[in-house]
Structures are given as structure tokens and as C-alpha cells.
Amino acid sequence: MQGIRGAVQYVRRQVGAARTAVRRAWTEPGRERDLVVQALKAALAAWVAWLVAGWWLQAPMAFVAPWVAILLVESTVYRSIAHGLQQLAAIATGTVVATCVALLLNSSITAMALVLPTVVLLGNWRRLGSQGIYAATGALFVLTGGPVTIASSTARVAEAVFGALVGIAVNALIRPPVYLRSTRAALEDAAEEAREILDRTADRLTSDDWDPHGADELHEQALRLYRLVHQARAAVDWGRESLRANPRRRSRMVSPPGQDYDDAVTVLDYVAVHITGVTRLMLEACHDDRKKPRPGPRLTKPYAEFLHTTARAICLYTRTRFAPDGHDERAEHELRETVEDLLGTLEDLRQRLPGAVPADPEALETYGTLLTQARRLADQLVSRDS
The missing domain is CATH 1.10.357 (Tetracycline Repressor; domain 2)
Structure with a gap:
């Protein structure tokens, strides 16, 4: 009986997905x-x-x-x-x-x-x-x-x-295929997922309740971000290939993915690496058998601020790189200010780290690795912004 119910639900999901696909093909x-x-x-x-x-x-x-x-x-x-x-x-x-x-x-x-x-x-x-x-x-x-x-x-x-x-x-x-639209959509989806998980992780870091279920959900979302970044990288390559030997390339409305696309994939890749390390630390700290120390508020508060600022920088970064008219001066100005705040937050984090981490070699190694990843991520945003 359970198997029949599961099969019926599976068929319903497939039929619903097929209807959605048909509706999208017809309307947009x-x-x-x-x-x-x-x-x-x-x-x-x-x-x-x-x-x-x-x-x-x-x-x-x-x-x-x-x-x-x-x-x-x-x-x-x-x-x-x-x-x-x-x-x-x-x-x-x-x-x-x-x-x-x-x-x-x-x-x-x-x-x-x-x-x-x-x-x-x-x-x-x-x-x-x-x-x-x-x-x-x-x-x-x-x-x-x-x-x-x-x-x-x-x-x-x-x-x-x-x-x-x-x-x-x-x-x-006859309408030679060009996949630039899906390329931009893949990058924007990955950036939105990155912003969401950065904010969620920052909120969880400063909360009093570190439950294993929530930490496991965050880590799964971080791993899913890896897959989205991989899909975005493949979409960039696909978009370039779709313009090779394509008559539509001569149109002024069609231009190949430039360095901005590659830069965006690199930044999102660093975000995925960094946030996976943070969520893994939280997941291990939630399980007693792992015996990983939970970071104290002196460390989690500036780290959460760093993640919130990074999320805002990622949002502004995609706006500057994929603006509808190709240029957004306001977003570029906000991005420069946000990157400066990011560097300031990172420096504050580095100053607090020695007194916030217990004298435990494993803890020092874990937090030192996360700080190194944070520095690399900030460097990527600074270099791509300049």
C-alpha cells in the first residue's frame, strides 16, 4: 500500500512538471x-x-x-x-x-x-x-x-x-540556438542561492540554538550551491559554443560571454568553498560525538557580520556585472563601499581571533582555516571589483 501511494505521488509530480514545462514553452x-x-x-x-x-x-x-x-x-x-x-x-x-x-x-x-x-x-x-x-x-x-x-x-x-x-x-x-539567456539565468540562480545561504548561516551563527537538523540543512544547501556553480560554469561554456559558426553572432544584440561571466563563476566558487567549511564546522559542533568546540560570541558575531556583508557584496556584484543596460553606476559605488566594509570586518575578525579561540590545536586549526578562506574570498571580491 505504501509503495502504491508513493508511485501515485511520483506520477502526479511528473505530470505536474510536464504541465509546467508545456505552459512555460507556450507563454515565455x-x-x-x-x-x-x-x-x-x-x-x-x-x-x-x-x-x-x-x-x-x-x-x-x-x-x-x-x-x-x-x-x-x-x-x-x-x-x-x-x-x-x-x-x-x-x-x-x-x-x-x-x-x-x-x-x-x-x-x-x-x-x-x-x-x-x-x-x-x-x-x-x-x-x-x-x-x-x-x-x-x-x-x-x-x-x-x-x-x-x-x-x-x-x-x-x-x-x-x-x-x-x-x-x-x-x-x-532557422533560428540557430543561442544559450546566452540560460547562461545569465544560471549565474543569477547561483548568486541568489549564495546570498541566501550566507545570510542564513550568519543568522544561525549568532543564534543560541544550534540544532543538528538545522545545521544539516545548511550544510546540504551549501553542497547544493556547489552543484549550481558547476552548472553555471557549464552554462558559460555552452553559451560560448552556441555562438561558434552561428549566423546570429553577427547581430548586435548577441555578444559572447565575456570575462565578467568567468569572474562571476570564480567568485561564486570561492563562496561555495567558504560556506561549505563554515556549515561543516557548525554541523560538527552540533554533534557531541565529534567533540568540536562551539565558537564563542566574540568570534561568531564578527564572523556573522562578515557573512552578511559578503551576501550583500554578492548581490551587488551580480547587479554590476549583469545590469540590463550593461552598466549600473549606483551598484558599482555601493559595491566598492561594501567591499571596504568587508575588509574592515575581516580585520576586526583577525584581531579578535587570538583571544576568542581556546588553546586547543584542533580549534586553532579549524578557525585558522576558516579565516584563511574568508581572506581569499574577500581578495576575490576586491580583485574582481577593481
Whole structure:
């Protein structure tokens, strides 16, 4: 009964997520709409390839053209071109090897036993990348598609070339994908998560109640910030790749992610490292079996102030780097003032540390590490602000 109830809840969540995705695709630009557009483009590429190769030219192996076309409507134009060249090389390799061996042995069954291991090994050649498996596919088309002739094998390669051209052309000429919007959204999501956990951790540091459940939630949120930063880094790389060989790059409205994006990822990475260390200290201090000393108020108060100031600096930092008009003088001025406050708070923390930490080597090591991380984080914000 419990399993059935859990399954029903899972199905309901999936149906709700599907409805949300459909509504977003219909009402607003975003990842969901991009996926729908790419699906429609892939269908269009396959339809055009079949219309020409199958209906008009009536090619003997016309299905190869729409098959290749639909595969090459990739997530970026650059990837369509790169994978298209690799896929054609793999198909041609498998086709040539299978044709030569089958004609030499005059037996498709015997040729298959010899050819398939060979082309599978050839498919692992690094220059073919992820498309190497199509060497075996090309060989199978030859050996299972009836009598083997040079003419039929040439036709297969020609149809693959035509399908690749159609797929690449459709992806490049009809709303070529650009992922700069998702890149900025990923960075803003990570920055908002960082600001929230910095403020929550600061509030918890100065509270009287350090319960294990709350400390565990904070540490889990810090680990989740790691994943968001990783996704933001991947989104920056994805955004740059989406502009390579992309006709929309010529538009003045589209510019590649600059150094500001890389700087933001670096700062957020330092935040993730720092806040994970702080939340781990709180988590260990909440468990008696860990025997970690709880920091006293002389240390937690300035440390909490440091975290609150860092949260404010992160918020202002994203405003200065990703302002709608590209420049926000007020935010830049506030950021400089906040960074100065941050350095002052850090200096106060350093002054209080010797008298606030008990004469325990483990405590000194823990607090010294956190202070070092705090210094590095402050240095990152200062260097990115200057």
C-alpha cells in the first residue's frame, strides 16, 4: 500500500512538471521553448531530406538521408558541423571497409564476422569522437541491405552527405540556438542561492540554538550551491559554443560571454568553498560525538557580520556585472563601499581571533582555516571589483 501511494505521488509530480514545462514553452522564452523549437527543426530536416531523396530522386537507400539529418540538428551550430564531419567520416569508413571485404569474400555472413570487430575498433579513434559508433552502423547497412555493390555503397554515402547538409543547414539558418539567456539565468540562480545561504548561516551563527537538523540543512544547501556553480560554469561554456559558426553572432544584440561571466563563476566558487567549511564546522559542533568546540560570541558575531556583508557584496556584484543596460553606476559605488566594509570586518575578525579561540590545536586549526578562506574570498571580491 505504501509503495502504491508513493508511485501515485511520483506520477502526479511528473505530470505536474510536464504541465509546467508545456505552459512555460507556450507563454515565455526559455529552455522549454528552445527544446520545442529544436524538436520541430529536427522533424523539418528529416522531412526535407526524405522529400528530396525519397520522393523526388527515389534514391535506393533514401532512409539514410532523413536519418542523418535528424541526428545533426544538434544543440549548437558548431556541434552540428563538428559531429556532421565526424559522422560522415565514420559512415564512409564503415561502408568502404564492409564493401571491400564483402566483395573480396563474396559472402556477407563471413564478411560481417570479420568487419564488425574491425569497424568497432576503428570507431574508438578519438578523432571520430562520439560519432565513432556510426562506423559499425555504416558497415551493417552495407552487409544487411541486400547484394553488395560499389554503386549501392556509393549511394549510401551520398545520401548520408545530403542528409548531413540538410540537418546542418536547417539548424544554422532557422533560428540557430543561442544559450546566452540560460547562461545569465544560471549565474543569477547561483548568486541568489549564495546570498541566501550566507545570510542564513550568519543568522544561525549568532543564534543560541544550534540544532543538528538545522545545521544539516545548511550544510546540504551549501553542497547544493556547489552543484549550481558547476552548472553555471557549464552554462558559460555552452553559451560560448552556441555562438561558434552561428549566423546570429553577427547581430548586435548577441555578444559572447565575456570575462565578467568567468569572474562571476570564480567568485561564486570561492563562496561555495567558504560556506561549505563554515556549515561543516557548525554541523560538527552540533554533534557531541565529534567533540568540536562551539565558537564563542566574540568570534561568531564578527564572523556573522562578515557573512552578511559578503551576501550583500554578492548581490551587488551580480547587479554590476549583469545590469540590463550593461552598466549600473549606483551598484558599482555601493559595491566598492561594501567591499571596504568587508575588509574592515575581516580585520576586526583577525584581531579578535587570538583571544576568542581556546588553546586547543584542533580549534586553532579549524578557525585558522576558516579565516584563511574568508581572506581569499574577500581578495576575490576586491580583485574582481577593481
